[in-house]
Amino acid sequence: MTSTDKRDRTAEIAAAADAVVSGTGLVTVDAGRTGRRIDFVPSAPSGGWSPEVRGDTLLVELGASPTRESARRAAITAGARLRDGDAVTVSAPPELTGPIIDGLITGSPPGAAVTLLVDRPQLPAALRGQLAADVARLARLLVSAPANLLTPGVAAGWAARIAENAGLTCTVRGPDEVRAQGFGALAAIGGGSADGPYLVTLDHLPEAGAPEVVLVGKGITFDSGGLSLKSPAAMQSMRLDVAGAVTVLAVMAALRRAGCSIPVRAVLPFAENLPGPGAARPGDIVTAWNGTEIQILDTDFEGRVILADALALAADSAPRLLVDLATLTYQAEIALGPEIAAVLARDDDAAAEFLAAGSRAGEPLWRLPYDERYLHQVRTPSGVRNHPLHDSGRAITAALFLGEFVPRTVPWVHCDMTGPAWSGNASIDGATGFGARTLLELLARA
Template sequence: MTSSDKRDRAAEIAAAADAVVTGTGPVIVDAGKADRRIEFVPSAPVSGWSVADGTAVDGDTLLVELGDAPTVETARRVAIAAGARLSGGPVAVSAPPALIEPIIDGLITAAPPGNEVTLLVDESQLPSAVRGQLAADVARLARLLVSAPANLLTPSAAAAWATRIADNAGLSCTVLGPDEVRAQGFGALAAIGGGSSDGPYLVTLDHLPEAGGPEVALVGKGITFDSGGLSLKSPAAMQSMRLDVAGAATVLAVMAGLRRAGCTVPVRAVLPFAENLPGPGAARPGDVVTAWNGTEIQILDTDFEGRVILADALALAADSEPGLLIDLATLTYQAEIALGPEIAAVLARDDEAATRLLAAGARSGEPLWRLPYDERYLNQVRTASGVRNHPLHDSGRAITAALFLGEFVPRTVPWVHCDMTGPAWSGNASIDGATGFGARTLLALLT
């Protein structure tokens, strides 16, 4: 990637971040009418209907078939297909009131770049349409951050983006650099980031810090690139590993939108950023390190790095005793094996916490499914003096990963873990395949 390419990518991320904060992206939403229309209908009322793409043009009106019983998810998917046909200027949107939010979201998500479009809706639907616009803007920022090449979104660059976003979005922000991470006892994060010349960073963001302690705390896995460390991945397995920052990038994008969303809930985000490389300071299989809460971690496999950096972040986030703690991570391929590439796994020892996240996913049209948090497998995680990052078993690893994380969250803190390995990316490693999954769910939960 040339310096010019990097500037173009950085400018695109900056524009997307500004759009999240201000709501003035290339596609905006307002109330009103226009000569050109997009109508979302249950079935096709005209003879020129094309089953192939589900749309037909009748004069200045684009007709889009929703089907007889559309869900939030299917409505957004249909709108994404229609959004690719948007061109510049005002367009009126007609849709069922209950689905206007995901439909506006989908239209904006798919709008071709370079076109300035105004989507006009009935006055009564404007609040829902504006929420759809915010969801699309936040998800786009998450996609751009995750899809950015790893030589652009390094740990230090990720921390710099977090600082810039915090300044613009009215968030308080604390950044610990590599020396401070080590000095302040974040031994788990320091170990995983020690192999890279661009060392680990720990970012804390607060929305409404003046309200006191956070009611909700969010943690995201922020591995900007994962080679596996000394437990080196195969070349093919490394190709898409810029996606491993998806949890932290998604949380950062959501935090950027909270003021615009009118969120009245105090929210804290703790984001550990590291690059997992086999450099001179890399952790070795068998090393024992001490996490921020004093728990010893035996690192048996340096490619099981995500749970290690999350250990420090979860311990710090739990220390403020939030009413709900959520972590997002691309943590285990076994979650994808269990649920396929489009459904995220939810694991929790607290039923109410799990229910809140699952309900938010249902409202936002992002598929989540609960897997058991079963402590019968704790002996695969615990050692005589702490925990180990590898369970020494080939099965049940989505569960044992969650059990490992649970050792860093006191039982008094309601906590839920979301493993989004499958739905965080779509397509091959060569394309910008980040999906922004999880952003809409967190927005629904917090607003």
Template sequence: MTPHPADRDGAVRDHAAEVEAALAVLAGDLPLPLRVAAADQVTDDDHDDDVDGDTPTARLLLRRPDHQPDHRGDGAGLGGGPRWPAPDGSLGRLWTTAEGLVVGLGAPPSGGSEAPATEPWLVAGDAAGRCLDRDVVVVLPHDGTDDGTDDGTGDDAAVEALLCGLGAGAAAARLGLERRPAPGGVPRVRVPEALLPAARRGLAASAAVHLARLVTCAPPGVATPAAVAAWARSGAEAVGATCEVLDADALRAGGYGGVLAVGAGSAAEPRLVRVRWDGRPGSSGGASGPGAPADLVVVGKGVTFDSGGLSLKSPAAMQDMRSDCAGAAAALAAVLSLAAQRAPVAVEALLPLAENLPGPGATRPGDVVRSRSGRLVQVLDTDFEGRVLLADALTDACASRPRLVVDLATLTYQAVVALGQDVGALLARDGSAAAAVLDAARRAGEPLWRLPLADRYRGQVDLGWAVRNHPLADSGRAITAALFLDAFVPPEQPWAHLDVAGPSWRGDASADGATGFGVRTLLELARALGGPPER
């Protein structure tokens, strides 16, 4: 995302207002930045400027490197822009041509590639969405029978990812303007009628992605644990979900030693938030009845700022540490979106929220704390705080024996060392849980790669009498972090751990760099567990 230090009138940004507006959009109280509408099947040979006879409509053409439109002519593209160099199909690049706005999809994924086939559509949509200011008709780069992804993904998945990107990009471009009428009305994106349901799903998902980005990007003085908890409560009320917030007193009474230890050095006291939605037949919305475990419980790491605590980070390493709540932001946005769509699935988001600072009362290296489960945790490095925070929430997540527990966290830099900036790490004990999450990520366009939960390293974290948060080894830390979490998940509980430290952020510390990675995977996973949402 690009930085937005001020809105279009030059006024100072109000990040809290942006989050509140995004919550209102997700709940349907404010309009989405785009609309979708049906259009007749449009091919590359069609040049009608007016598709339905009432509104001039430009064209949005998606191109691979080996499929270039004719860019000859006067160069008058969308909005009469200047003639640019010939489109080469590079992923996410934009051109204005006489035919319309061209956006590159990049080369098709090669056989065996870890890149999901829908990822280019998501990226291309995000890029194009930032400059849409009028109606467009989507021109698919094929004859209508194969989207060119080579894995059978099909038009539905591609268009859903495209509209998610378009909506999220358009929302980012309109930051600060959500409460005002859009000049000329809200642009329409026209797709073939058969693809309208997929387009609507994608546009709904874009509101969740945008919300997750804004919560993550908000300055840490704005997105405090109490503020994020208040946003969760407000959002849950708006969409008909239930929300429970435990403050510091309730955490102490409940024995949440891990959450309290991480937040002990900050004047901004920690919180634990639980948002529930149950859309199964016979349920009452947010209230899950006894004996009815959730289909999916998502635990999102919510360190609203991470200084490293007494194991202080370097100044450079601290600069973008507002991003350490990306897991909680994605979990919250996904569950609120499912509730807003009245999805026939029972889901919960558990958000342990804390600010990790070295103030008075801060946890010291060597301290031993009692977790919610009763297991002792030896804190050897206060900058390895995320796993300590997650331990208590995982204990609560597993208490009702849900069908699947997933935790989402910006947990280790070694996941980035292993997989690079673009690919998230997945670790799981059993193949079925891993397969379900990987399949959802493939459909979502969010690349994940499974790393081994190698039991041979368990001795680095499990002391018998306690679990220590630092493995005393410089390698394998993505694995040992997952092994620490594994100690708080019962053996019979299906569980998957996602380390998204790499793909959750793009750009420098001044950028609005949050990507919302994980939101679409969670939505796809919930859809697979519960069935399609009501229309």
């Protein structure tokens, strides 16, 4: 990695963050018409969404019963046909305008300045699609950034920079404050890295009072497994373990532009899980911010440990809804495959609200049982342990562990997006931005 690469990555993230806040990305959306068109039609697709050129029109068949997800996927394919300087009119079913504009922007070639024009009644939906594409792009760039460029301290710095530009109130606790203020779980996992752990709190509309919705994201900037070291192959893609936190950060950056009128808080724990001199050992017992003892039996089960402190702090404000987003367990991917995220919740109404947001966003989610019959695998006589000592049901026991840090009076949803957070091998920028669109929809209706 050369210094030029580093500057280019940094500039790209900065431009994407500015685009989320201001809506001034390379692809612009407006009302109007021009000679060239892209027509999306709900008919049986021929050739798997291969766009067909008919004169000055690019025809894209969506299938007989297109969904928001399938429409966005088709538009991503069509977006690859756009070129720098293009100005095209987009014709689409009104209910699919947002995801189609989102897909066209997402699929457009990097660096291409393009204008997408729609009929004026469809402009509000088109602008929402543009915002979703901008937010997902920022999330993808942050997740895909090499771990030597996105350390915990750098991630906290991006949060502070974005907060200033987006009108958010930001509090950054550095390594010393994390330890001094009793965040023993986060301090333990971050102790093996020279960079140390950081805990970031962001507030949208803090003057409106206590937050109605609090978002928490897992922010492991690199996961080696700590002293419970992963295999070399399993480590290759572990920069993706920051996906939950930076996806939440990207969404927070968009709230002012989205016109979100409710107070929203984000709690983002950042740490690097390395086997350094201060690393946690298997068998160590640490105390979380809410006073609960955690026995760390496996340092590669680190995500739930840092989330324990973050969830305890998030729940302390007694929000109407608490949501955490995390690449937490491989067993969620085993259960649901690589494209569907797992949702676990104690509260049926909270789960239904989150699943409905995912449906509107076109992001596939599936609810798994939050079944307390396995709670004995998590609890110890004096607290909890981070490893269930069983090989099966680990997506459930991970959620049960987290639930020990969220009072039952707080409606809470846990989203394990291990599978859909990344697509492709470890050598490419494979982050998908999954979860960003669902959170935007959730806050738009909250």
